[in-house]
Amino acid sequence: xxxxxxxxxxxxxxxxxPGDDIAxxxxxxxxxxxxVVNDQDIICIASKIVSKALDCFKDLSTVNVSPTxxxxxxxxxxxxxxxxxxxxxxxxxxxxxLRINPPWIGAKNQVGRILTSAGIDKVDDDxxxxxxxxxxxxxxxxxxxxxxxxxxxxxxIITDSDxxxxxxxxxQLCIGLYGIPPLRKYFDxxxxxxxxxxxxxxxxxxxxxxxxxxxxxxxxxxxxxxNSRLKDAY
Numbered sequence: 239x240x241x242x243x244x245x246x247x248x249x250x251x252x253x254x255x256p257g258d259d260i261a262x263x264x265x266x267x268x269x270x271x272x273x274v275v276n277d278q279d280i281i282c283i284a285s286k287i288v289s290k291a292l293d294c295f296k297d298l299s300t301v302n303v304s305p306t307x308x309x310x311x312x313x314x315x316x317x318x319x320x321x322x323x324x325x326x327x328x329x330x331x332x333x334x335x336l337r338i339n340p341p342w343i344g345a346k347n348q349v350g351r352i353l354t355s356a357g358i359d360k361v362d363d364d365x366x367x368x369x370x371x372x373x374x375x376x377x378x379x380x381x382x383x384x385x386x387x388x389x390x391x392x393x394x395i396i397t398d399s400d401x402x403x404x405x406x407x408x409x410q411l412c413i414g415l416y417g418i419p420p421l422r423k424y425f426d427x428x429x430x431x432x433x434x435x436x437x438x439x440x441x442x443x444x445x446x447x448x449x450x451x452x453x454x455x456x457x458x459x460x461x462x463x464x465n466s467r468l469k470d471a472y
Contacts, residue, residue, distance in 0.1 A: 244456040245442045246273065251451055256293035260376075261383035264452060273454065275384060280393040280458060282439035284451035285369055285413055286359065288376050288396060294368040295361065296324065306333065316341045321358060321366060328356035328368070342403050349373060349413050350472055354401040357413070369398065373414020374467050381416040381464075391462040393418030397436040397443070410440030417462050420471035430471055431460075 251267050254260070260283070268275060275281075298320045307323035314322065322343070329335035329345040337344040337352060345356035348371065357369040370376050377394040384392045396414035401407070412420065412432035420432040439453045 242457055243438065244454075245438060246454040246456065247442045247450045248273070248452040248454065249450065251287070251449075254287040254290040254451075256290065256295070258291040260288055260291045261380045264380065265383060265387050267452075268454075275388045275390055275392065275454065276456065277390040278392070278458075278460070278462065279390070280395060280418060280435060280455040280460075281380065281384065282395045282397050282436060282443070282453050282455060283377075283380065284443060285357070285373065285396050285398040286367065287451045288370050288373065289367050292370050292376075294370060296366050296368055298364050298366065306331075310336075310338075310343075313338060314340055314343055317343065317355075321355065321360070324358055324366065324368070325356045328358065337403065339403050342401075344403060349468060351398075351411060351413055353398065353411070353413075354403075357398050357400070369413060370396070374416065374469075375414075377414045377416035378464075391417060391464075393460065393462065395432055395436055395439070397439055399440070410436040410443065412436040412468065415466060415468055417464060417466060418460050419463055419466050420468055422460070432468065432471065 301320040301323050303319045303323045307319050310322045311319040325345050328347040335346040344352050346352045347356045359367040373396040377396050381394040394416040395412050397410045398413045399408050400411050415432050422429045422431040442453045443450045
């Protein structure tokens with residue numbers, strides 16, 4: 239177990255827009271802050287800025303609501319039926335991938351996580367932001383950029399803020415990773431270490447208004463593995 243962990247916010251990340259190169263922006267911001275990236279440091283990045291860079295915005299006026307989504311709306315009248323349609327699509331159009339406890343709905347999405355509203359964030363009355371389709375691949379791209387820039391092996395964790403059924407507030411979960419195994423053997427138990435680290439990052443990142451969408455976690459001992467994928471936890 240580490241003697242101590244350091245959670246270092248990456249301050250000053252600009253507003254991210256579609257088409258931006260997240261990896262280059264992170265490297266540039268870290269340089270502007272005179273921060274150091276060491277071998278084995280773990281970089282945690284909010285999925286929201288990855289989604290924005292990938293232009294994962296969805297105009298709700300383009301959504302065709304299916305009979306299934308309309309039926310879900312009768313159970314969840316507080317939810318926009320267009321968003322319910324998107325939740326259903328994120329759940330691969332399988333109702334057995336949905337978890338419903340009105341007014342809460344969760345969905346097992348394409349990355350295999352059960353997230354509130356499938357991780358869909360409402361931007362305004364007409365627009366939502368979806369999660370990236372392949373966050374493991376996005377994490378790899380960022381990790382390879384750090385390798386080329388700093389000659390270091392860095393674990394990358396893409397995090398998402400998620401509300402939970404039956405409890406107030408939210409926590410941070412891992413939805414994609416690179417370099418760091420998602421599970422850790424601890425005596426006779428397995429720990430979902432990628433989620434523990436995501437939640438640790440959340441202590442500094444907070445929610446969107448904190449404007450800290452990335453942190454560096456230093457001091458955690460792990461074996462770097464470039465083939466690690468989130469699916470290794472399933």
